[in-house]
Structure formats: C-alpha cells, structure tokens
Amino acid sequence: MLSSFEKALNNINAKFVGYIEAIEESLKKKxxxxxxFLIDLKEFDNEVIKFLALFHPQGEFLREVVAYLKISSFLAKIKKSTKAFIKKYDFEDEKIEALYQxxxxTIDVLKLAVKGDTIEDAYSTIISYEKIADEIYKELVLEVKQKDNVDEILKILNIAKKxxxxxDSSKTIASYLLFAKEGLEL
Known part of the structure; x- marks a missing residue:
C-alpha cells in the first residue's frame, strides 16, 4: 500500500501527464x-507547494517537486503556443506542417517518457526534435524573406515561432525531469 507521501507525489505526476495529454490532443485535433481548458497551472503550482509544506521531502524527492514547480511555467508556454497555433493557423505551408509534426x-516522446519513467532514454530524442525545429524555423525565415506581403510574413513567422x-519548452521540461531523477546540473 502506498504511503500518503507516495500517493500525493503520484497525484502530482498524474496531473502533469494529464496536462501533457490534453495539450497533445488539442494540438493533434487542431x-x-x-x-x-481544464488545465489549471495555478492549481498545479499550489498542489506542489502544498506537497512541499505537508511532506518536507528530502533528496531526490525534493528535486522532483522543485522540478515540477519549474516545469509549470514551461507547460504554460506550451499551452499558450498550442492555443495561438490553433487559433491562427488557417493556411497551408510545408515548413509549418513540418514544425507542427x-x-x-516532441510532446508525444515527452509524454511517453513521463508515463514510462524513461526520461534518460527520451532526453536525447527530445533534444534532436528541438534541433530539427530550430533548423526548420531558420529555413522558413529565409523563405519568407522572398515574400512581399508583410502581414503574411508576420503571420507565418508568428505561427512558426509558436x-x-x-x-524548445519540451526540451526544457525534459531537462528538469532529468535533473529530478539524476540530480545532475542543468
């Protein structure tokens, strides 16, 4: 039987996974x-802080809880970027589609790593996806320089950046999860 400590920590992890799944579902469905809309990151932060206050975790557990506090702001960035993409993407573009995929x-690898407790294995894959996104974005910037319509350029670059x-935020989340698990410097 799990202790209150383990149940509370598992609840935090489950909530985090649920948020990733909700973002992934919205992103896939566009x-x-x-x-x-039920993602409540303020409540998530409060739950993590409450856990710290009630259980006074030490060592690796403290690292994990602190990592969740740090992760919350990056999860908020992913949520905001997903929402902006869905609301603004109403055209076809090969590079945007590549960034979308x-x-x-990246989100899928992160989700599976958290669910399967395999962040060490997934970290290098997530870094690779982040580098690919950077390269696609750079190529897109060079392409849009050829366009004349400033509004179109700004719209494409805005969506691409999201x-x-x-x-990028998924990579940062993965690094915090790796820190929580292994205690290595970030």
Missing part, C-alpha cells in the same frame, strides 16, 4: 478541447 512528436517554442 482544436481546443474541453480538457485543454515535429511539435507533436510551434518551435513547443519543442
């Missing part, structure tokens, strides 16, 4: 789902 893949941020 629509804001009910679960997406890359963002979904998708690139999803991969």
């Amino acid at each position: 629509e804001l789902t009910e679960e997406f 890359n963002a979904i893949s 998708l690139e941020r999803i991969s």
Whole structure:
C-alpha cells in the first residue's frame, strides 16, 4: 500500500501527464478541447507547494517537486503556443506542417517518457526534435524573406515561432525531469 507521501507525489505526476495529454490532443485535433481548458497551472503550482509544506521531502524527492514547480511555467508556454497555433493557423505551408509534426512528436516522446519513467532514454530524442525545429524555423525565415506581403510574413513567422517554442519548452521540461531523477546540473 502506498504511503500518503507516495500517493500525493503520484497525484502530482498524474496531473502533469494529464496536462501533457490534453495539450497533445488539442494540438493533434487542431482544436481546443474541453480538457485543454481544464488545465489549471495555478492549481498545479499550489498542489506542489502544498506537497512541499505537508511532506518536507528530502533528496531526490525534493528535486522532483522543485522540478515540477519549474516545469509549470514551461507547460504554460506550451499551452499558450498550442492555443495561438490553433487559433491562427488557417493556411497551408510545408515548413509549418513540418514544425507542427515535429511539435507533436516532441510532446508525444515527452509524454511517453513521463508515463514510462524513461526520461534518460527520451532526453536525447527530445533534444534532436528541438534541433530539427530550430533548423526548420531558420529555413522558413529565409523563405519568407522572398515574400512581399508583410502581414503574411508576420503571420507565418508568428505561427512558426509558436510551434518551435513547443519543442524548445519540451526540451526544457525534459531537462528538469532529468535533473529530478539524476540530480545532475542543468
């Protein structure tokens, strides 16, 4: 039987996984789902802080809880980027589609790593996806310089940056999870 400590920590992890799944579902469907709107990161932060106050974790558990506090702001960035992408993407573009697929893949790897407790194995994959997103974004910037319509350029770059941020924030989340597990310097 799990202790109150373990139940509370497992609840925090489950809530985090649920938030990732809600974001992933909205991103895949390209629509804001009910679960997406139920993501409450302030409540998540409060739950983590309450856990710290009630259980006074030490060592590796303290690292894990602190990592969740740090992760919350990056999860908020992913949520915001997903929402902006869904609301603004109403055209076809090969590079945007590549960034979109890359963002979904990155989120999926992160989700599976958290669920399967395999962040060490997934970390290098997530870094690779983040580098791919950076390269696609750079190529896109060079492409849009050829366009004449400033509004179109800004719209494309705005959407591309949102998708690139999803991969970037996922990498940061993965690094915090790795820190929580192994205690290595960030």
